[in-house]
Amino acid sequence: MVARLLEAAQIGDIGYLHKLLTENPFILNNTALFSSENPLHIASIAGHLDFVREILRLKLEFANEINQDGFSPMHMAAARGHIEIVQELMKVDSRLCRLEGKEKKTPLHCAAIKGRAEVVSVMLLCCPNCIEDVTIQGETALHLAVKMNQFQAVNALLDLIRELNREGVLNLKDELGNTILHLAAWKKRRQVIELFLGSRIINSGILEVNAKNNSGLTALDLLLIFPSEAGDTEITEILRGVGPMRAKDISLSPMSSFQSANQNSAFSTPEICQTEQSNLVDYFKFKKGRDSPSEARISPPGGVWEDSYMPDQSNNTKAIIRKAHYAGESILATSGPIAFALFVLFNTIGLSVSLFMIHILTSRFPLQFELQMCIVAMYFTYNTALINMSPDEMKLYVVLVTVILSSLTPIIAKFIRLHAKKIGEFVVDMIHCVI
Template sequence: MFDAMVKEFSSAVMDRLFQTAQTGDIEELHQFLARDPLILHQIPLICAQNPLHFASAAGHLDFAKKILELKPEFDRQVNAEGYSPMHLASGCGHIQIAREMIRIDSNICRLAGKEGATPLHLAVLGGRVDLISEMLSNCEGCIEDVTVQKETALHLAVKSFQLESLRVFLDWTGQMDREEILNRKDEHGNTVLHLAVWKKQRQAVDLLLENNSRTLEVNAVNKSGLTALDLLLIFPSEAGDREIQEILQGAGALKAQDLNLHDTTFTSSTHDPLVNDHSKDLVDYFRFHSGRDSPSDVRSALLVIAVLVATATYQVGISPPVSCNSIGFNVSAYMIAKLTSKFPLQTELQICLLALYITFNVAVTATSPKGARVFSNVFASVLPTAVPVCCGLLRRYKVFKHIKGMFRKFRQECCSGVL
């Protein structure tokens, strides 16, 4: 009973003290301290917030300075919402209070709060340009800090459409020779340029490429295998896409598949072209590769395949198959299965092809005369199914025969003294 009364009394006192902080009444603060000189020392034992939280959020500079004088460590206490007094002063734009905290501890700018956000991050989200400059001047390392999503302050500036904040960062990185920060990637592998293009921010793209074209990785690839130009072309809109595309291409931007084709061309030129032309596994070469082929190409290919499957299914219903028709159908199905072996929605595609194959062979049996069903099944189902397998073996035999011929020619030239 006594403990409950003490707890209730302490809670009531804290509530009145926090109300005093919200109003910024320093005289009343002195009265609290006169009645209980240890009241500020008891606060961390009772609750997760302190009067400096309220004064910082409300912008009461004199009250905040008095609290910092008495309990400077209050500036690092994080409340239940995950914010310190410095976070609240930064988010609300109270630069004078933030300066007082920076004066006491410059590293306060790097204090991680909710979801890893620092006071600098909140200043960016609020567009507090003067406060951003203040933090960068007193704590250079704060530019390195990232959120739990691995987003830098520059990422947040672009995501929240804070163009002036972005301009401050670009000027600062140029002056301090810290342009490498522009190429940092978030958890999805997106750079600042990726986000600027995704958000259709032409001015941000222009700013990023205007003075940083040499240091900015314009063709950086994210975890989806996309460059900034890919994002623009895959998700088109009417929000200045053409202007953004011209800016990007003027800086040398390419699609991911063009980058891979360039690498493939360079690699091929360093090897014997005769060997490359004949010994390359063509099925693997033309198979889908996530780094080379863009999602838009995959989508188009999937639509074409779906139409082909639907057409073939329809044709089975109206045209009783014969042997040559069955060979064409089975080879086509085999090609689709091979060329889509690494496509997205792989399970669905395989089920679709299997269902189509079964439907075709059931149709062969159903449309054949009763006396010739065995003959029809053999020549329209069994033998055509073996044709694709034979094609694969034949292709391997030709490659082997070609390599064997090259070795024979090489041996003959050695024996004749040519080499």
């Protein structure tokens, strides 16, 4: 019976609903016993306005129910952009847009994530206080819209924030201490940053352009520390036009001297610099629960021999069964040279490209010398380990692959990237010729 009720909600058949109510007048009361969702959930996500109105007339309390996934009917309607259903639910209670679901996300958060600008406008006009609601990560709707690159939602939020005189939310920070400007810079949201400038929010002084997050980094720091291949220069110029600074420059700026007016300046500057450096290092530190732990080890498939063995030349049968090897040599290299050769080739390519990517992505990392030492050490450790665990007959091959090929990997990768289209066309032509 409940399955039939949910089917009626799915297709939005009000006549079928009343037929079921005639057969069992208590069917709406029994829904909670057999399903995690009520008919209002189903009708809201399907967009059946008339069915929603009828359910609200019959069972108003359905509007407040959260399903097992942590969503209310308002969450679902907001995420799908069903503006009329959102308005109908708001008539029941405007506070439904502040109903907390999974990870404390509200319907406004869902609308911002999905970029439903009209829904965002309706909710804020009916309930202005919902703009201050935050998720379990401390993110406002504006944080989420910027993070998900929902430009229309960001635009709608900014317009209403100004109209409702709620500019204070622009400086709210998430659990990592990031403001919306931190996120826009980190995610390279040039359009969003230009929107801030166009709406005069930054120029008005309302938005704190030099706010620091929990790691002591400003928006400009995040932009420069995590560079991308294109667009950074333009964003940097846009930001620099409104006076943002790096954290280290703020610490050395005369404007911050009031914080240490009663301290000797000869000692305060090094102390501040040391604090900033400590915060920056901590930003990249492994944090339990945030980063996935893993074990790093250089070990080929099958492991290595634990003992040395030289077969008796007089016993040819035994020599064929068990091959000569030395302790520390790869078992795979002894039993399957071709498989080991392929492992060395592709594993070396993977490591080389990974180290090359680390070098590119951290090119503006402040502790550049120390990082380069780590990369070089990893490179030589890998090469030394593979060469020493290879049998004598394969050492030359391993040296060529791990030393020469890995050194040429960045050049090869760049060549392939630049000529990927031509290479693809060549491969397709070759396949057609073979076929």
